[in-house]
Amino acid sequence: MAPSLEEIKKVFRAMKKDKTIGGRRNLLMLELAYGSGLRACKISNLNVEDVNVKNMTAHVLGKFRKERVVPVTKRCLKALEAYYKTIKEPRKPMFVQIKGKDMGARMNPASVSQLFRKKTPFHAHLYRHACATHMLLNGCNIRYIQELLGHERTNTTQIYTRLQKEELRKVVNEKHPCATRIIPITYMTMRKKLKEKQEEEKDGSEGIGN
Numbered sequence: 001m002a003p004s005l006e007e008i009k010k011v012f013r014a015m016k017k018d019k020t021i022g023g024r025r026n027l028l029m030l031e032l033a034y035g036s037g038l039r040a041c042k043i044s045n046l047n048v049e050d051v052n053v054k055n056m057t058a059h060v061l062g063k064f065r066k067e068r069v070v071p072v073t074k075r076c077l078k079a080l081e082a083y084y085k086t087i088k089e090p091r092k093p094m095f096v097q098i099k100g101k102d103m104g105a106r107m108n109p110a111s112v113s114q115l116f117r118k119k120t121p122f123h124a125h126l127y128r129h130a131c132a133t134h135m136l137l138n139g140c141n142i143r144y145i146q147e148l149l150g151h152e153r154t155n156t157t158q159i160y161t162r163l164q165k166e167e168l169r170k171v172v173n174e175k176h177p178c179a180t181r182i183i184p185i186t187y188m189t190m191r192k193k194l195k196e197k198q199e200e201e202k203d204g205s206e207g208i209g210n
Contacts (some may be wrong), residue, residue: 002129002132002134003121003122003126003127003130005134007121008134011121015027021098024082025087025095025098027079027083028095029115031075032058033128035072036058036070036072036076037070037131037145038070038128039125040113040124040125041109042060042061044095044107045060046094046095047092047094051094053077053080056071056072068150070148071148095112128149135148
């Protein structure tokens, strides 16, 4: 199950508090994972020149080194700008190790995935799931999501329609009055009041007769 929108917002709020180089790097990776639906391996392979700020796009290498262009959000570009200001000199690899013996080396997919597990409640791929699921719930056509995620076949993207249904069922069970105790309580209260009224009327009619 993909994280809910509220869970995602909570993660972003926490990540934004860290103003260090690592914190801003991590926030940018999160923006790319959730905002553009990128896998950990695509994030780790990004170079500085791959992001076109003017066009709000990023060039990524897909399977079999097939190049594709994905949109990036305004929030992502804002995070990118803050990250560049922090590191002062943008390096060719966009994401590098900032400490340890491998400092300055490109982060590999495993290190990106590990960072997500360490710094956030969810692993990297769940943000990709959340990206697709939340767009579907917001009314986006599945073909656009297919293009964004780089799926060659529509049936690969169909999993998100199932996730959408599960998410919808969860929302209904949590929010719909018929699925909560709101209506049963109200109904029982109404029955109680009706019974009390009937008893009062009965007592009143018996008093008149006497």
